Structures are given as structure tokens and as C-alpha cells.
Amino acid sequence: MGNGTTKYSELNKNDFLNRLVSKEILLPADPFWNSLFSFNNKPPRTKEEWKIMEENSEELLKRFLISNIKTRNFSSLIKVLLIRHSELDTSVQTENTLFIWQTCNALFLIRVVVKFMSERIKEEELVKQFNDEETSPPVFDKFLSSIINIIIEIPVREHTYGLLLEATKVLIALLSPAAFSTSKPPNSMRAWREVMTGDLNEVSKPLTCSLLLRYIEQNVAPTDVLGQEGGSLVLGFLNILTLGYSSTGAEEVVLSNKPLADCSLSLLMILLNHYTDPALVNPFRTALFNFSNASERGGDIPPGTSFVIEFPPLYKTLANTLQNDEPTLLLYLLLLKSCSFRNHVFAATDIDQLVLPILQTLYRAPESNSHLTYMSLIIILILSEDDLFNQTIHGCVLRANQISWYTERSCTDISLGGLVILVIIRTIQYNMLKMRDKYLHTNCLAALANMSSHCTNLHPYVAQRIVSLFETLARKHSRLVDGLKGVDAEDNEEGFDEVSDAVQDAAVLEEVLRMVLEIINSCFIHQIQNNPNLIYAVLYKREMFELYSKNPAFEDLLANILKVVIYMSSRVEQEGERRGASLSVNEVQQIVRDGAHQFPRERLSAFGDLKFKYVEEEEPEEFFIPYVWGLTSRFMFWSDKRLKT
Secondary structure, X not given: OOOEOOOHHHHHXXXXXXXXXXXXXXXXXXXXXXXXXXXOOOOOOOHHHHHHHHHOOHHHHHHHHHHHHHHOHHHHHXXXXXXXXHHHHHHHHOOOHHHHHHHHHHHHHHXXXXXXXXXXXXXXXXXXHHOOOOOOOOHHHHHHHHHHHHHHHOOOOOOOHHHHHHHHHHHHHHHOHHHHOOXXXXXXXXXXXXXXXXXXXXXXXXXXXXXXXXXXXXXXXXXXXXOOOOOOEEEOOOOHHHOXXXXXXXXXXXXXXXXXXXXXXXXXXXXXXXXXXXXXXXXXXXXXXXXXXXXXXXOOOOOOOOOEEOHHHHHHHXXXXXXXXXXXXXXXXXXXXXXXXXXXXXXXXXXXXXXXXHHHHHHOOOOOOHHHHHHHHHHXXXXXXXXXXXXXXXXXXXXXXXXXXXXXXXOXXXXXXXXXXXXXXXXXXXXXXXXXXXXXXXHHHHHHHHHHOOOOOOOHHHHHHHHHHHHHHHHHHHHHHHHHHOOOXXXXXXXXXXXXXXXXXXXXXXXXXXXXXXXXXXXXXXXHHHOHHHHXXXXXXXXXXXXXXXXXXXXXXXXXXXXXXXXXXXXXXHHHHHHOOOOOHHHHHHHXXXXXXXXXXXXXXXXXXXXXXXXXXXXXXXXXXXXXXXXXXXXXXXXXXXOOO
């Protein structure tokens, strides 16, 4: 690199890079650095581009890893960056684009080196590559502080966008040894100790606030950062950024045009999901979970507030980006841990804007990654714990254009609550058929159970799907039980595993069926007068419910349902006899509507309220740490073979 542009295929021949990795000692005052930083190459934006660059720079980096032990040229490079940081504020104010461009290039070089080292050497050896024997405090600590301060202090402008993006990626790289080591916990690593419990933990509040604001603002990158024309980019398998390689494939890669927002949120997720052990203090979690709404009426800041931001823009940005993993993770954490934001969500008059994208993720579960499906479902479960939420969604009638993605059936005048039920039932059926994950369907049923006492005016199709869910699973349960009856106890062990699986499946199905019956019971006990369509759907399948009432496993839960069926059947029969003719569907439905209001609710046996609360696992980091580091691979391009998590 250096003056001009170097093709990736010619990196090994670059004079400036070869001098950097040689045995020559380069001091911070050497004019060499300004020349080294004056290259026009754009950082790779796809994994294939990075792979090509890395393949052609690997030998240089290996040489640097060895030579730097004696030359300390990497330490000199860092010191040059530290000197530049002291002049950065003035350069930003005066829009000294040359100085900012060179500084951004320096950060990119540092990121390449740090990434290479993180993937190959131990964390303590990486820190030694930064430091020399003369500087106190250590160069590594000073550089870590400098990067964080750049992220916090430099405003987002067209001429600073690339700089802030690169600084954010460098900080992720500095924290990345946690993703490549299974034997050494983060609290034993230098960078993590400094930001969590060292001198740098004082910047946890401004850093958390800055990263959150960058996500909320969703600034589009200037064209020079995107590499081509502005806007959302869809690039071929290889594009112009490969600098000398022609396009050879048709595979398309969709690139974000808001990379700073994406990387900022990814960094925030990394900081929030480490140090979650109760014995450790994570100041970033404390900061996020204790922030307050700057738009709060009265203007009084609650005691213990870490920082204030406008909640409405955060809410809007979340609603617009929940098709992605990191925003879904952020919403999950805020609902679980931030009382102020959770209350804001429950008081929102446009809750449909937040819930609909989550439902779309669940609806597309076969195409979505399983982690995103899980997190989306857990968010629905957390929301369903609130009575106000449950009341609100059943009073929110959706417009046709809001549910155009729901293609199984055209539903007019359906409520948001009805749509939630439809999507959850679809998720249960998909899970029972394909994934067979007990954890998933347990959470689905828990969410339905939480909503059941508030279900009002259910759409006819929703009511039909609830009854259909019971019917479909009941038939499968009967087939399994009948099959087990035919198994000879004297048979040898050849088919033991199959029989064991069938027994387990039957037990799970029985549990699911009982929960579905409890949900129907809850709807009748609390809202029978407001659910004529559910009564009609149950009445239509009278014979099925009567049949399963003879099964001891379901007898207790079908007693109430049969009381409703018998009462409504009697009214229909009486009206038919009075008219002396069979009744039409509309006439039966009208009888049911009238009967729903007149049904003596005291006849129904009371059951305990169906209330379930989501409780996070005892060691959530086992799930979240691999998850968040895996997500950063989309722009950090980690080696899949070396990523331990």
C-alpha cells in the first residue's frame, strides 16, 4: 500500500508493507508513516473480498508477527495513531479530509493486524505485540482508551463516517480474543478487564449512549465509504473492490447502506452479553438498563438514571429493523431488564408497528435462522405477560395492507391479537412436524395461555384454527397411542429406540393437548360472552370433543367445554323445533351470539389463572456469546475454522 492503489494480488510486492514487516526499526517520527497511510484501497465489504486480500497478505502478516518482537514497529504504528488522535478534533472541525482519510487508513491497517493476531495467538501474546518497555501506561491500554474516545467524541459527519466505522470495527477486533479462546474467560483478558472494571469503565455510560444513538440515527454511509454509488448495494460474487479480479460468479451479496448503525449495535451487543455472571459487574448493562426517556412528561429525571435519550425514535428504529438479529436481541434485553422502556412499549398506541415484524419473522420460521425465531418468540412471550398488552392487541383491528405477507388465507377485520394467535399456532404445527423442539412449543403455548383470558371477538378463522390445532394433534396422539398398544412387551430390544421415541412423543403431545384445552377453558371462563365464534367452532366439532371427553387424560378439562356445547346445542335444537325446519349457518351463528351473552357463567368450574413468566437461563452467556460473535462475522469476516464459539 502507500501512495496510490495496490491490487490485492500484488500486496506481497508492496514496498511500504515490506518495509513495515522487515527488520528495520521505524520510529513514530519517520515520514514513512504518512506515505504508508496514503493508499486508495477500499476495505473489503464481502467475505470473498476479504479472503482474497487475506490470502495475498498472509505471508506479510506472518513476517510481521515475528519481526515486530524486535522492531516494535507495530507499537510505533500505534503511537503514530495516538499522536494523530490528539490532532483529530481540530481536523474534524476544519474538515481536514486528508488527515482524516489517512487516520482512517491507519485504523484499517491496525484492524487487519489485530484480526490476524486474534485468530492465531493467545490474548496475552497479542497485548505484548502492542507494548514496548519504555511507555507507561502500556501502549495497549492507551490505544484502547483512544479508540473508545474516538467513538464517543467524534460526531457523525460525511467526512467522519468512515473513520467512526473503522474505529468501531477496531474495538470489536480488540475484544475478539473472547471469541477465539475457550480456556480463558473474558474477565481474564486485558481489554475486557480495562473496559469492565479498569479505568475505562468510567466511559461505559457515554459509550453505551453513543452506540445506541448511532443505531437509532441509521445514518446512510457516504458514497466513498460504500465504494460505489449510494443506496442499498447488491454486489456480485466479486466486484470492483477486489481490485484486479474480475467477476466470475452470479452469487449476490446484499450489503447494508448503514454499516455504522449495524456495527455500533453489534459492538453494543458484544459488550452487553459478556460479564453476565452475577458475581461480575457489567457497567454497560447497568447503563443500558437504567437509561430514561428524554420525552417523559414533567421532565424529572428518575434517580439512578445513567443517561437519557428519546424513546420514540428508539421505538421506531426497532420497529423498522426487527427483521434482523441484533435489533431483536436489543429489544429482548430492553423488555427483560429496562423497566422504563418496557413501560413505554406497553403504553404505546401503535403497538402493531412493533409486533407485526416479529410475527413476520415467526411466520417465515422455515427460512429464518433458529436463533432469530427463538428470540422473536420469547419477545412475544414477555409481551404477553402484561394484561394491558393483551387487551390492546385484541382491540387493534389491522388493515389489509398490514398483513399482505400472511398468505395462507385472506383475513379481513382481524385483530392484532387474532393474528398473533394464528402465527403462534402455525409455529407450533411447524415445530411439531419439523423441529420437534419442546422448548419452542412450550413458549408458544405459554404465550397463548397468557393471552387467553383477554381473547375477545376472535375472528372466525382464528377460532377455527384453535379447534383445528387440537383436532390435528389429537389425531396424531391417538395414532401414537394405538401404535404403542400393538407393541409386544416380549419383543427383543431391536426396536427399543423407536418405541422410546414414540412414548416420548405421545407424552409431549398429551401435554400440548391439555394446554390447548386449558386455553379454550380460559377463553370461556373469562370471555365467553365475547367469543361467539370460538363457541361456534367448538360446537361444529361437537362429536370430536365428546369422543375425547371419554379419555381420562382429558376428561377434567373437557367438562366445561361440554357444558357450553350442550347448552348451545339445546338452544339450536329448540329453535329448530320451533321453526319446524333446519337452520342455516347464519341462523345458528346468531343463536350462538345470543346464547353467549345469556350463558350462566357460574356453571363453569373455575381453573387457576393461566399465567406464565419468561425466566432467563442461569447461564445465558452460553447461548448469547456464540450468537453475537457469529453475527459479527458478516462484517468482520472471522475465520470459521478459528472461531471457537
